[in-house]
Amino acid sequence: MSDIAVAGGEAARRDSASVATMDSWRPPDARRVLQLSLAVIWLLDAVLQYQSFMFTKGFGQMLAGTASGNPGVVASPINWDARLVEQHTVLLNTIFATIQLLLAVGIAWRPTLRVALAASIAWALGVWWFGEGLGEVLNSGASPVNGAPGAVIIYALLAVLLWPSDRHAAAAPFAAARAVGAQVARAVWLVLWGSLAYFALMPGNRAPQALNSMIAGMASGEPGWLAGLDNHAASLLAHQGLAASVVLAVALALIAVGVYLPRPAARATVVLAIVVAAVIWVFGEAFGTILAGGATDPNSGLLLILLAVTYWPTPTAASAAAAAQRAGAEEARA
Amino acid sequence: MMTPSWILDILAAVMLLVAAISAGRLVAARPRAGSTGDADIDIAHLLMGIAMAGMLVASLTTLPRGVWDAIFAVMTAWFGWRVYRESRGEGARVLADGHHMPHLVHSAAMLYMFVALTAPAAAGNGAGMSGMGGSSGMAMPTLNAPVVGFAFILWLAAYVVLDLDRLPGPGHAHGSYFARPALAGATAGAGSASLAASAVAAGTNAGVAGAQDQAAADGGHTAGGGGLLATASRSGLARALLLSPRAAAGCRIAMGVTMAFMLVIMI
Numbered sequence: 192m193s194d195i196a197v198a199g200g201e202a203a204r205r206d207s208a209s210v211a212t213m214d215s216w217r218p219p220d221a222r223r224v225l226q227l228s229l230a231v232i233w234l235l236d237a238v239l240q241y242q243s244f245m246f247t248k249g250f251g252q253m254l255a256g257t258a259s260g261n262p263g264v265v266a267s268p269i270n271w272d273a274r275l276v277e278q279h280t281v282l283l284n285t286i287f288a289t290i291q292l293l294l295a296v297g298i299a300w301r302p303t304l305r306v307a308l309a310a311s312i313a314w315a316l317g318v319w320w321f322g323e324g325l326g327e328v329l330n331s332g333a334s335p336v337n338g339a340p341g342a343v344i345i346y347a348l349l350a351v352l353l354w355p356s357d358r359h360a361a362a363a364p365f366a367a368a369r370a371v372g373a374q375v376a377r378a379v380w381l382v383l384w385g386s387l388a389y390f391a392l393m394p395g396n397r398a399p400q401a402l403n404s405m406i407a408g409m410a411s412g413e414p415g416w417l418a419g420l421d422n423h424a425a426s427l428l429a430h431q432g433l434a435a436s437v438v439l440a441v442a443l444a445l446i447a448v449g450v451y452l453p454r455p456a457a458r459a460t461v462v463l464a465i466v467v468a469a470v471i472w473v474f475g476e477a478f479g480t481i482l483a484g485g486a487t488d489p490n491s492g493l494l495l496i497l498l499a500v501t502y503w504p505t506p507t508a509a510s511a512a513a514a515a516q517r518a519g520a521e522e523a524r525a
Numbered sequence: 526m527m528t529p530s531w532i533l534d535i536l537a538a539v540m541l542l543v544a545a546i547s548a549g550r551l552v553a554a555r556p557r558a559g560s561t562g563d564a565d566i567d568i569a570h571l572l573m574g575i576a577m578a579g580m581l582v583a584s585l586t587t588l589p590r591g592v593w594d595a596i597f598a599v600m601t602a603w604f605g606w607r608v609y610r611e612s613r614g615e616g617a618r619v620l621a622d623g624h625h626m627p628h629l630v631h632s633a634a635m636l637y638m639f640v641a642l643t644a645p646a647a648a649g650n651g652a653g654m655s656g657m658g659g660s661s662g663m664a665m666p667t668l669n670a671p672v673v674g675f676a677f678i679l680w681l682a683a684y685v686v687l688d689l690d691r692l693p694g695p696g697h698a699h700g701s702y703f704a705r706p707a708l709a710g711a712t713a714g715a716g717s718a719s720l721a722a723s724a725v726a727a728g729t730n731a732g733v734a735g736a737q738d739q740a741a742a743d744g745g746h747t748a749g750g751g752g753l754l755a756t757a758s759r760s761g762l763a764r765a766l767l768l769s770p771r772a773a774a775g776c777r778i779a780m781g782v783t784m785a786f787m788l789v790i791m792i
Contacts, residue, residue, distance in 0.1 A: 231683050
C-alpha cells in the first residue's frame with residue numbers, strides 16, 4: 192500500500208471521528224451560540240414529551256386543565272384539543288414529541304435554521320394556546336413565579352430575536368437587536384418584564400400566603416435537597432406575600448426599563464434579570480419539575496435566563512470602529 | 526405507567542444499528558502499525574450500542590450488570606485520560622470543543638445509568654436492567670441522584686446540538702468540505718485521482734481515502750479506466766460510507782438523543 196494511501200486513510204480516519212474539522216464549518220458567533228442553546232432546550236422538550244406520563248390519559252387531562260378560568264372563546268378549542276388527545280394519546284403525543292425533536296434538529300443544523308425557527312414560532316403559539324391556556328394571563332392565575340406568561344411564548348420570542356438576519360447588525364447593541372433592531376428588541380423586553388411586574392402585583396399573587404403556598408407546592412415529588420430548599424424558601428415567605436410581591440415587582444420593573452439605560456447600567460440590569468430568573472427557576476419552578484417527572488418543558492426560568500443573555504450589551508460595529516480609529520490616532524500622535 | 530414498547534423497540538434497533546456501524550468502522554479502518562487512530566471511540570460506540578439496546582429491551586440483555594459497570598468505569602477512565610492529555614495542549618477549550626470530551630460524557634452517563642439504578646430494575650435476575658418496557662410487569666427503573674441525570678441530559682443535548690451544527694449542508698457535498706489539504710497531495714496518480722473523484726461524487730470525505738486505499742490494494746493501477754472505477758468504487762464506497770464523518774456524527778447524535786431519552790424516563 193502506498194504511503195499516499197496510508198496518509199489519506201489515516202486522515203479520513205481522524206476526520207471520521209471529528210466532524211469539527213470540516214473545512215466549511217465556521218465557529219459559531221454569539222448569536223449562533225444562543226440559537227444552539229435554544230435548540231438544546233427544544234431537544235430537552237422533545238425527550239420530556241416522550242416520557243411515559245405523556246402517553247397516558249393524564250396528558251389530555253393536563254391540557255384540559257389549562258382551559259379552566261379562560262374565556263369561552265379560548266377555552267373551547269382547548270377542551271376540543273384535550274378530548275382529541277385523550278382519544279388518540281399515543282399517536283398525537285408521538286407526533287408532538289417528534290415535531291419538537293425536528294425543531295431542535297432543524298435549529299441546530301444550519302441549512303434548516305430559518306425553516307425551523309419559523310416553524311418553532313408557529314408551534315410555540317399553538318402550544319401557548321392549546322397547551323398552556325395562554326399562560327393563564329386571562330384568568331388571573333398568572334404569576335412570574337409559576338411561569339407566566341407561559342414558557343412556550345418565550346421560545347417564540349427567542350426565535351424572532353435570534354432570526355438569522357443582519358439588517359440592523361451595524362448598530363445592534365446586543366445580539367437580540369441584530370434581526371429586529373434595537374428599538375423593537377427593547378420594546379419586546381419592556382413588555383415582557385413589565386408584564387411580569389404587573390402579574391406579581393395581582394391580587395392573587397400578593398395575598399399573604401400566596402407565594403408561600405405556591406413555592407411549598409413545588410416541593411412535592413422533588414428530591415430531598417430541592418424539596419428542602421423549596422420548603423425553606425416557603426417558610427421564609429410565610430405571611431409575607433405582599434412585601435415579597437412588591438419587592439419582586441420592583442425588581443422586575445427595574446429590569447424592564449434597564450435596557451434603555453447606558454451600557455454599564457444595562458449590563459447590571461441583565462445580570463439582575465439573570466439572577467431573578469435563576470431564583471424563579473430554582474425556587475418557584477423547581478427546575479420545571481423535571482426531577483419530579485411529568486414536566487413537558489423546563490418552564491420559564493431557564494428561558495428567561497437565555498433571553499436575558501441575548502440582551503447582553505456588546506460594542507456595536509460603529510462604536511468598535513470609532514474606538515479603533517481613536518486608538519489609531521493616539522498611536523499616530525505617539 | 527410505561528413508555529410504549531414500540532418506541533423502546535425502535536430505539537433499541539437504532540442502538541443495534543449504531544453498534545453494527547461501529548463494528549463495521551473498526552473492520553473497515555484496518556488498524557495499521559503505529560497508528561493510534563480512533564478505534565477506542567468505535568469500540569465505545571459498539572459497547573454502548575449493545576448495552577443500551579439491552580437496557581431498552583429486556584430480551585436484548587447480554588452481559589450481567591456488574592460487567593457493564595466495570596466496562597463503563599474503564600471506558601470513563603480511559604476517555605478521562607484522553608481528555609486530560611488533550612487539555613494539556615488545548616486547555617479548557619476541550620470541554621466544549623475537545624475531540625474526546627463527548628465520549629467521556631457518554632461513557633460517564635452510561636456508568637451513571639448502571640450504577641445509579643434503583644431497586645425495581647435491579648430486582649430481576651441480576652442479568653441486566655431488564656428493559657424499560659415493563660414486559661414482565663416490573664415497575665419502571667429509576668435513578669438515584671436525579672440531578673446528576675438532569676445534568677447529563679443537558680450535557681448530552683448540548684453535544685448533539687454541536688454535532689448537528691457541524692454537519693455540512695447538502696450544498697457542501699462537492700465543495701470545500703472535500704478539498705482537504707491532507708488529501709489534496711494524496712491524489713497524485715491519475716487512477717487515484719479518478720477514484721477520489723468517484724468517492725467525492727458518492728458524497729463522503731472518507732470515500733476519497735477509501736478509494737485511494739482500494740486503488741493501492743488493486744496493485745497501484747494508474748490508468749483511470751471505467752472498469753477500475755466500477756470495481757474499486759463498490760468496496761471503496763462501502764468503506765467510504767462507514768468511515769465518513771457523517772456516519773460518525775450520526776452515531777454520536779443517535780446515541781446522545783437515546784441516552785438523554787433514557788435518562789429522562791428514569792429520573
